[in-house]
Amino acid sequence: MIVFDNKKxxxxxxxxxxxxxxxxxxxxxxxxxxxxxxxxxxxxxxxxYVGIYSIITMALCLLTGYAGQISLGHASFFGIGAxxxxxxxxxxxxxxxxxxxxxxxxxxxxxxxxxxxSLKLKGHYLAxxxxxxxxxxxxxxxxxATYTGGPDGLAFIPGISIMGHAVDSEVKxxxxxxxxxxxxxxxxxxxxxxxxxxALRSIHGSELxxxxxxxxxxxxxxxxxxxSAVLTSVAGSLYAHYLNFINPASFDLLVSIKFLIMIILGGxxxxxxxxxxxxxxxxxxxxxxxxxxxxxxxxxxxxVLVIVIFLPHGLVSIPKRLKSIRAx
Amino acid sequence: xxxMTLASQLLQYIITGVTIGSIYAMVAIGFNIIxxxxxxxxxxxxxFVMLGGLVMxxxxxxxxxxxxxxxxxxISVVMAVGILLDRIAIRPIRKPTVLSMVIATIGASxxxxxxxxxxxxxxxxxxxxxxGRNPITFLGAAIQPQSLWVLGFLVAVVIVxxxxxxxxxxxKALRACAVNPSASSLxxxxxxxxxxxxxxxxxxxxxxxxxxxxxxxxxxxxxxxxLAVKGFSACAVGGIGNFPGAVLGGILIGLIESLGAGxxxxxxxxxxxxxxxxxxxxxxxxxxxxxxxxxxxxxF
Numbered sequence: 001m002i003v004f005d006n007k008k009x010x011x012x013x014x015x016x017x018x019x020x021x022x023x024x025x026x027x028x029x030x031x032x033x034x035x036x037x038x039x040x041x042x043x044x045x046x047x048x049y050v051g052i053y054s055i056i057t058m059a060l061c062l063l064t065g066y067a068g069q070i071s072l073g074h075a076s077f078f079g080i081g082a083x084x085x086x087x088x089x090x091x092x093x094x095x096x097x098x099x100x101x102x103x104x105x106x107x108x109x110x111x112x113x114x115x116x117x118s119l120k121l122k123g124h125y126l127a128x129x130x131x132x133x134x135x136x137x138x139x140x141x142x143x144x145a146t147y148t149g150g151p152d153g154l155a156f157i158p159g160i161s162i163m164g165h166a167v168d169s170e171v172k173x174x175x176x177x178x179x180x181x182x183x184x185x186x187x188x189x190x191x192x193x194x195x196x197x198x199a200l201r202s203i204h205g206s207e208l209x210x211x212x213x214x215x216x217x218x219x220x221x222x223x224x225x226x227x228s229a230v231l232t233s234v235a236g237s238l239y240a241h242y243l244n245f246i247n248p249a250s251f252d253l254l255v256s257i258k259f260l261i262m263i264i265l266g267g268x269x270x271x272x273x274x275x276x277x278x279x280x281x282x283x284x285x286x287x288x289x290x291x292x293x294x295x296x297x298x299x300x301x302x303x304v305l306v307i308v309i310f311l312p313h314g315l316v317s318i319p320k321r322l323k324s325i326r327a328x
Numbered sequence: 329x330x331x332m333t334l335a336s337q338l339l340q341y342i343i344t345g346v347t348i349g350s351i352y353a354m355v356a357i358g359f360n361i362i363x364x365x366x367x368x369x370x371x372x373x374x375x376f377v378m379l380g381g382l383v384m385x386x387x388x389x390x391x392x393x394x395x396x397x398x399x400x401x402x403i404s405v406v407m408a409v410g411i412l413l414d415r416i417a418i419r420p421i422r423k424p425t426v427l428s429m430v431i432a433t434i435g436a437s438x439x440x441x442x443x444x445x446x447x448x449x450x451x452x453x454x455x456x457x458x459x460g461r462n463p464i465t466f467l468g469a470a471i472q473p474q475s476l477w478v479l480g481f482l483v484a485v486v487i488v489x490x491x492x493x494x495x496x497x498x499x500k501a502l503r504a505c506a507v508n509p510s511a512s513s514l515x516x517x518x519x520x521x522x523x524x525x526x527x528x529x530x531x532x533x534x535x536x537x538x539x540x541x542x543x544x545x546x547x548x549x550x551x552x553x554x555l556a557v558k559g560f561s562a563c564a565v566g567g568i569g570n571f572p573g574a575v576l577g578g579i580l581i582g583l584i585e586s587l588g589a590g591x592x593x594x595x596x597x598x599x600x601x602x603x604x605x606x607x608x609x610x611x612x613x614x615x616x617x618x619x620x621x622x623x624x625x626x627x628f
Contacts (some may be wrong), residue, residue: 068427127430128369128560129609132602135557140438143595253553259432264431298442304435308422308428 002187008017016189019272023068023185027178031171044170049244050279055235057262057274058181058188059228065268066197067224069205071113073130074255075136077107077229079251081236082229086157086246089149096160100237110227112222119221132252141248149158153247160241180238181275184231188271200224217226254297258285262301264307267314276316336468341590342583347475347544349582350482351377352601354537356566356574357485358530364506364569365526366520368429372413372437374556376531379406380538381547382444385453395458401537404545409440409533414524429581435448437552444549456542478540485533486575502526506569554598556583567615578615580604 034041056074063069084103088094118129141148148154160167160176167176191197199220202210224289240246258281264279285296312319355373362370383405387398417436421428458477463470493499504512504583505522513519538547566573582603588600608615 017395024353064427070427084329110377114606117613119605120613125564125609125613127371128557128564129606132557132561132605135554136599136602139596195488257438260431260434295442295446301435301439301442303435305417305432305439306430308435309417309422312421312423312428 020182020186024182027182031174034171041285044174046283048170048177049239049286050175050238050282051181052235052242053259053262053278054181054275055177055184055238056259057266057278058184058271060233060259060263061223061268061271061274062188062200063228064192064263065265065270065274066192066200066204067221069119069221069225070127070260071130071225071228072127072253072260073133073137074228074232074259075251075253075255076130076134077111077232078236078239078255079137079141079246079248080107080110080211081233082240082246082251083141083148083154083236084233085237085240087155088243089148089158090154090156096158096237096241100234103233107229107233107236108226111226112144115222115225115229117118119216119225130256131253134256137247140251141251148248151248153245155245157244157246159239159244160238177238177242180234185271185275192271196220196223219262258300261304263314264304265314267316269313271317273314273316277314280315333468334491337590339467339469341586343469343475344473344590345583345586346579347582348476348541348586349579350478350564351537351541351578352497352558352562352581353482353554353575354485354533355555356578357564357571358533358573359487359559359563360374360527360569360574361502362523362534363529363563364417365509365523366426366429368426368433369560370479370527371430371532371556372432372440372552373442373530373534373559374552374554375437376382376406376410376534377518377538377541377553378552379409379440379446380535381455381542381551382448382527382538382549383454383535384539384542385448385455387546388455390619401538402539406535406538407528407532410527410529410534411524414527418527419520420522431451437556441549445509448549450549452546452548453542454546455539455542458540462474472538472544474543481536481540483573483578485536485572488535489571493551498525502568557605558598558601561601561608564605564613565608570615570617573615573617623627 012225022078030040030047031044034044056078060071060074063071081103082099084106085096085099088099088102097193114129114133115126118125118151144150145152159171162176167173192200199210199215202213203217203220207217236251239250262277262281263274264277264278265274266275307314355377358373358376359369362368362373362519380402384398384402387393387401388395391398393401404484413433413436417421417432418424418429421432457471457472461472461474463472491499493503500510501517502522502525504515505519508517528558541547543587544602560577560582562577563574563595564577566577581604584604585601589597592600
């Protein structure tokens with residue numbers, strides 16, 4: 001599993017480098033293509049959401065795919081980011097950027113409080129603890145109506161601006177969000193290839209074995225949990241400033257589970273899979289599943305089961321599988 | 329009711345807490361049965377309770393069958409769902425890990441919830457109680473007769489399970505799987521079959537919970553997730569895998585919830601139980617009745 005061979009590392013680097021360049025070009029060109037293909041222009045709005053959710057799924061990819069921990073509370077970090085940004089900008093008139101940092105600080109603190117005790121335990125206490133946490137946070141958003149607007153939501157959240165230039169169109173916001181996605185991707189790819197990434201993978205393999213070779217299992221799990229919460233909170237702030245309106249239903253348990261579905265569908269052992277899954281589920285829920293309405297939930301259930309049973313490594317593993325079938 | 333003293337008010341909260349706590353205890357017992365054999369937490373456990381309530385509504389209200397028939401019918405229908413859950417979602421997983429089983433049960437719980445919404449719609453359903461709605465007055469507090477049924481069923485479940493696990497071959501085989509699945513298969517126990525049995529058994533217990541609580545608190549399609557979380561809180565408070573712990577934890581969680589809602593704030597009713605879960609994870613992760621040594625051996 002662990003590759004120390006210098007030649008292979010170089011090959012990896014080249015592969016990643018070409019992938020990244022291709023990916024960057026695709027992101028850059030998509031809105032330009034929209035000028036000629038009107039259908040693509042309609043998808044600009046959804047693509048912003050795909051970007052926002054990709055940030056979260058990449059974070060979850062490290063947490064679930066690499067460290068092997070399930071969190072059902074990431075909708076809450078998403079919500080904390082969004083609500084800190086929303087409340088601070090609308091009620092206190094603070095600039096969006098400090099609010100984003102404040103959201104990050106709040107999420108990191110909360111993640112430390114929740115993750116600390118549950119990650120010290122072996123196995124999947126985190127799943128249930130974060131599920132409880134997610135429900136608590138939704139209740140708090142609903143009950144503290146004087147600040148959050150309660151179930152009716154919080155409207156008129158101002159947009160974001162960079163050095164005096166307002167990011168006021170879909171295409172501009174698209175570039176903002178996808179630049180963040182690109183940076184996060186770069187960062188995560190590097191983490192995976194580092195000592196930390198190998199430590200995380202060893203935890204997924206066996207916590208006992210990992211600690212036997214000197215990996216501080218609890219500490220790494222907490223690091224990656226807090227890191228994923230921070231990224232999710234940034235995504236939340238971006239979401240609030242893009243949509244200009246937030247309500248508690250956008251951050252409930254169902255949303256947490258959607259995040260999980262995104263990484264399972266794409267393939268939770270791969271960052272590319274995470275982005276792919278985010279894109280697929282977002283398109284499904286924003287565009288293609290509209291006429292399923294409430295039955296959406298059932299469709300998601302089926303998707304999860306089918307993937308877990310037939311494609312445990314997600315859709316990104318299909319090419320590899322086809323190759324191995326052909327090789328036979 | 330207007331002139332309730334504080335003492336009788338407290339008593340009222342305690343009665344409500346013990347009643348709802350009994351349901352949490354049943355959910356927690358269901359968790360434990362599956363956990364002991366597979367070491368995974370079945371996230372669809374709450375859906376069994378929801379199905380129990382709604383299937384009972386179908387037999388009792390829609391088909392107007394008497395309780396004596398609809399009760400076993402409902403239990404067998406939900407048991408069938410539990411068996412299907414194992415056959416369709418759990419067994420086909422090629423390399424079962426705790427992670428993949430947890431994800432599979434989350435997916436299954438979504439499917440069951442969606443299906444229930446298709447069949448019964450979104451409105452809550454009522455069920456006639458087993459023996460009338462005239463409350464019994466006791467020291468100034470009112471007890472629903474159904475509350476006594478709830479307690480009675482919990483006691484019955486505990487007694488039957490104790491006999492099952494202590495006196496029957498199948499119960500002993502299940503316990504063997506709980507201790508060491510690979511060693512049990514070496515002595516001829518069919519572990520896959522035991523997993524099936526554990527799903528059927530905990531589905532049945534969940535169904536009983538749903539059947540007895542619906543006359544008091546109604547039932548709708550999306551109640552499962554919350555019941556699962558509260559049941560898991562009960563489980564964690566008592567110590568995962570520990571049956572007396574599940575009963576104790578369930579009743580404690582019920583009391584915390586009802587006293588918290590009554591004395592502090594009803595808007596935050598659901599928060600109290602979940603805070604108890606987080607607190608126990610902080611302070612004594614092995615649970616009140618669980619031992620630290622046992623939890624060290626476990627994979628979970």
